[in-house]
Amino acid sequence: MLDPKLLRESPDLVRAAIAKKHLEVDVDAVLAIDTAWRAQLQEVESLRSKQKAANTEMAALPKGSPEFVAKVAEMKAVSAQVKERDAQLKEIEEKFKQAMLSLPNLPHASVPEGRTPEENVVHLTHGAVDQARPDAKPHWEIPGFEKLFDFSRGAKVTGAGFPFYVGDGARIVRALLHFFLEEDGKAGYTEVNPPIFVNAASAIATGQLPDKEGQMYETTPDHLYAVPTAEVPLTNFFRDEIIEESALPVYRCAYTPCFRREAGSYGKDVRGLNRLHQFDKVELLKWVHPATSYDELDKLRLDAERLLQKLELPYRVLLMCGGDLGFAQSKKYDLEVWSAGQKRWLEVSSCSNFETFQSRRAQIRYRSKESGKTELVHTINGSGLAVPRVLAALLENNLQPDGRVKLPAALVPYFGKEYLTFA
RNA sequence: GGAGAGGUGGCUGAGUGGUCGAUAGCGGCGCUUUGCUAAAGCGUUGUACGUGUAAAAGCGUACCGGGGGUUCGAAUCCCCCCCUCUCCGCCA
Numbered sequence: 001m002l003d004p005k006l007l008r009e010s011p012d013l014v015r016a017a018i019a020k021k022h023l024e025v026d027v028d029a030v031l032a033i034d035t036a037w038r039a040q041l042q043e044v045e046s047l048r049s050k051q052k053a054a055n056t057e058m059a060a061l062p063k064g065s066p067e068f069v070a071k072v073a074e075m076k077a078v079s080a081q082v083k084e085r086d087a088q089l090k091e092i093e094e095k096f097k098q099a100m101l102s103l104p105n106l107p108h109a110s111v112p113e114g115r116t117p118e119e120n121v122v123h124l125t126h127g128a129v130d131q132a133r134p135d136a137k138p139h140w141e142i143p144g145f146e147k148l149f150d151f152s153r154g155a156k157v158t159g160a161g162f163p164f165y166v167g168d169g170a171r172i173v174r175a176l177l178h179f180f181l182e183e184d185g186k187a188g189y190t191e192v193n194p195p196i197f198v199n200a201a202s203a204i205a206t207g208q209l210p211d212k213e214g215q216m217y218e219t220t221p222d223h224l225y226a227v228p229t230a231e232v233p234l235t236n237f238f239r240d241e242i243i244e245e246s247a248l249p250v251y252r253c254a255y256t257p258c259f260r261r262e263a264g265s266y267g268k269d270v271r272g273l274n275r276l277h278q279f280d281k282v283e284l285l286k287w288v289h290p291a292t293s294y295d296e297l298d299k300l301r302l303d304a305e306r307l308l309q310k311l312e313l314p315y316r317v318l319l320m321c322g323g324d325l326g327f328a329q330s331k332k333y334d335l336e337v338w339s340a341g342q343k344r345w346l347e348v349s350s351c352s353n354f355e356t357f358q359s360r361r362a363q364i365r366y367r368s369k370e371s372g373k374t375e376l377v378h379t380i381n382g383s384g385l386a387v388p389r390v391l392a393a394l395l396e397n398n399l400q401p402d403g404r405v406k407l408p409a410a411l412v413p414y415f416g417k418e419y420l421t422f423a
Numbered sequence: 424g425g426a427g428a429g430g431u432g433g434c435u436g437a438g439u440g441g442u443c444g445a446u447a448g449c450g451g452c453g454c455u456u457u458g459c460u461a462a463a464g465c466g467u468u469g470u471a472c473g474u475g476u477a478a479a480a481g482c483g484u485a486c487c488g489g490g491g492g493u494u495c496g497a498a499u500c501c502c503c504c505c506c507u508c509u510c511c512g513c514c515a
Contacts, residue, residue: 004472038473038474041472041473041484042473042474042483042484044484045472045473045474045483045484045485046483046484048483048484048485049483049484051495051496052484052496054495054496055441055442055495055496056441056442057442058441058442058495058496059441059442059496060441060442068495071495072495072496073495074495075495075496076495077495078495079494079495079496242470363471374470
């Protein structure tokens with residue numbers, strides 16, 4: 001959500017942001033609702049003010065005195081008026097809230113122009129990408145794949161997109177998670193093991209609700225939501241709280257399974273480990289002072305990159321253009337790993353600065369030493385990293401002629417052996 | 424799951440229909456005193472929105488777990504929900 005004051009004072013900034021993101025929002029309509037809301041608010045408040053004044057007067061009058069009785073009669077009318085106007089106010093307020101929620105976050109000046117994913121800027125490419133490799137095959141075609149990653153039985157037991165990981169399949173997942181968490185810890189992120197169900201208030205604060213409820217699994221009868229990412233419980237950790245400025249920046253990381261309904265996808269995008277309803281991910285999250293947030297975004301991205309480097313996987317970093325940036329983000333980098341068998345890039349991390357867009361909804365603030373006032377923090381997050389696609393790349397890129405997968409040295413201590421085997 | 428007791432400002436804790444944004448204490452901040460520390464005395468002490476301003480000050484409204492109701496008026500009465508604690512049951 002944007003600051004309503006920003007909209008009032010600089011509507012052109014908001015219009016420019018909408019244009020850069022290639023969205024269609026009627027800013028004038030929002031402004032009109034804002035004006036109406038403020039007028040209505042003042043009317044209700046002045047009526048309330050009358051009530052309060054009368055209340056003080058009446059407290060001094062003897063009950064049952066003619067003056068008292070007259071006052072009650074008079075205030076009855078005011079009371080009825082308040083009731084009516086207040087109902088109208090609530091209606092307008094709801095409209096205003098919806099209107100404000102329709103406004104996207106402002107893109108940072110460094111975000112490139114562009115409408116489509118093709119216009120994202122390749123920020124850097126790391127490692128050699130051998131486009132040829134005739135031997136390479138998609139991971140789901142590797143002989144024995146189904147033994148380690150049992151999609152059929154997963155489908156029987158739960159449904160499509162819920163594989164069993166068996167033997168070395170389970171072991172490699174555990175090794176990757178352990179590796180990620182250890183490395184993230186070394187980079188300064190405090191490990192958190194959060195709840196994997198959240199209530200509606202939390203899902204609203206991070207923006208999953210009200211629009212994207214179809215993407216989450218919801219429980220009955222308690223109406224809790226299975227987390228689509230650890231970002232949700234992690235961000236909400238400080239919801240409605242004021243953090244000491246001296247405590248900033250706060251670095252946290254968390255592993256959770258992530259649950260996504262992801263309706264409407266098809267084709268090779270969803271083959272094998274590319275897209276699952278349940279997958280494992282370590283999320284990095286920072287709460288930072290606004291003055292440092294873009295430096296902190298770069299640092300977080302480098303932390304995620306380092307993981308790929310240690311895994312010796314070729315990857316590239318995309319700087320998302322305005323049209324592909326996303327509604328809530330001010331700036332976003334995607335990390336994509338090269339998948340030799342599929343001959344394409346797979347997104348394994350998305351690192352974003354939300355500035356105050358999330359913290360305003362979640363009311364996460366710090367007290368400024370300078371002004372003594374509370375200010376909204378900036379939130380930054382990114383994966384560090386998501387397991388299945390990293391795993392897909394490892395399998396495809398490192399498959400040996402003998403059918404085994406050679407693991408990068410960094411992973412060996414966690415996996416316990418040098419090769420993953422499908423036998 | 425059953426029974427009971429509670430949720431008030433940073434914390435402790437008063438307040439059962441009106442002058443209560445809320446007594447008091449602690450903590451915090453400022454000043455005085457002080458060689459330093461400690462102690463004492465005095466003062467001050469939340470958040471949000473609107474309005475106002477160059478920015479402030481000021482003014483208005485709301486907030487006593489959340490939501491709804493009764494009433495001229497609700498921290499206080501009624502209803503629903505959430506959470507915490509104690510005892511019992513069950514259980515990894």
